[in-house]
Amino acid sequence: MEIVVCVKPVPDAETRLRPAPEGTTLDPEAVKFVLSGYDESAVEQALLLKESVPGSKVHVVAFGPAPRTEEVLRAAVALGCDQATWVDAGAERWADPIRAARALAPVLGGLPHDLILCGKQAGDDEGGLVAAALGELLSLPDFGAVVDLRWDPGSSRFRFQRAVETGQESWTAPAPCVVGLQQAWNDPRTAKLPAILKSRKATIARVAAAPRSASSPTVVPERFELPPPRTGAKMIDYRTPEEAAQKLVRILREEAKVFP
């Protein structure tokens, strides 16, 4: 089975973010970029399928600028992906999900694929559109919020669940298809030290992204700013829990007027 996984570099949640000087994007200086959380699950799911279907290969693809995109591709190779392709965004610092899908689609179309996996949404903008857009652009069926994706060799179809508000839906789908993954059937694995060292020497194929089409609608960010610092927290001085409770009740009643 030929499995293609699309991943996105996103800022590490522990990084302190700040706007770039031009004020419309994140300042990439001193930001550590990592594999987006759902993408980690997508990579895990791809590797689980590879391990369960003999002769499978996993090809990881990412669209974005240097050097962050190459770094997350190496991280995916260290986890066990066989090949990696970087769709180079060049000087493009920001892309909405549709632009990302348009950049990825022609590259994916040229790769053998029985399954195209994405995280169901990115960990930064939480767009959640790339899988659906890829399905549209590649004329493939697409499914979002998928959990527990398995290959059924008997019917030659994928079987999976979708987590929906009312419960779990059970689905089957033919190959090839596009899947936005919510959760693999195992927790994402950790890359081992020898694999990390080997991934540094892996060849990452580079393809320049097709230029943004002038007629294609696109979102342009106007401002990128941090939320205002939180205010209003009030520390209660107390000696005993009873005193703390009394003071809290008084504040809730008289100042916040939460109850009469």
Place this chain on the structure above:
Amino acid sequence: MPDFSLTAEQESLRDLARKFARTEMAPHAAECDRSGRFPEEIYRKAYDLGLMNLNVPTEFGGSGLGVVDQCLIVEELAYACAGMTTSVIANCLALEPILLGATPEQKDRLLRPFCAQYQLASFCLTEPSGGSDAGGLKTRARRDGDHYVLDGEKCFITNAPHAALYTVFATVDPTLRHRGITAFVVPRSAEGVLPGKDEEKMGHRASSTGTVRFEGVRVPAADRLGGDGEGFALALRTLDQTRTPIGALATGIAQAALDLAAGYSLKRQTFGKAISEHQAIQIKLANMAQAVHAARLLTWHAAWTIDRGGKGTLESSIAKCFASDAALHVADEAIQTFGGYGYMKDYPVEKLLRDAKLTQIYEGANEIQRTVIARELLEHYA
């Protein structure tokens, strides 16, 4: 000028160690410290990820890292739990004499199968009658045909009760002092190898420390490292290689203490404001930060010196001595910053002080490090 930035590869190694330390080690650190439990399942995971035999070349099944890379990993691990880290890196110390002193045939025969699965090894130099005075060790090795017969007792041996392999230093003739010391590789399975009980320790309680007695243990001459009398130099060369990561371990403890103290100082209020706004605390934090930074840079410099092929005796002694003193001092100041809470076992800082103390003692007590530093120093003036 040297470049202090890490390569992308080094950052990935550090990230791996950090993730392992924070997700696998840290959640169990307090529990193992309280109970003294040896969390073997964590050590197994460390082995599986390649975090155990860091200094062993890949051709023998290790991770094949240089000393700078080892230090980056060890600091991250120690940030979460110094005791577990001591047990994880004990193989590096125990196997280093094989790396430095074994023939290619011995390495192939002794190292490769050992590293192919999760196993622990122990470095057996210290004896009940002395550790720093290694030249005076009493364990005897008597030649008997194509074997040696080992008799004696080692103590304060990391991982001893759990180890499958021991690198043992014994004397073929005590009157020769350090010129009689000879190194051997002894499997736990050899008859007469008797590991003793786990010691109750002040800190590093997730690690295991114990005695090993050798009672008429027959060791093939083929498992001797180097020649008769070459063991003392081998032990010193081993410690030259492994001392620097102890500096990194101490730096990890110190960084944890600084982070906890700084974080607490922003939350704790006295006299109507956060204690971080009191100059007394600011000066404390500033001094702690200097000590941590200096400890790290001295450690990196020693590691860099060794990775470039230098002997690094002076540099690694300075790094180990300074970083371990810094760790104790910074942990002490962290407790002071926490005040009464810092003295309580419900808070994580008192553990750091107990853990830091050992780094001044093991792998060459700091008094010995200072002796070494002075000797190396005075050579330049003689």
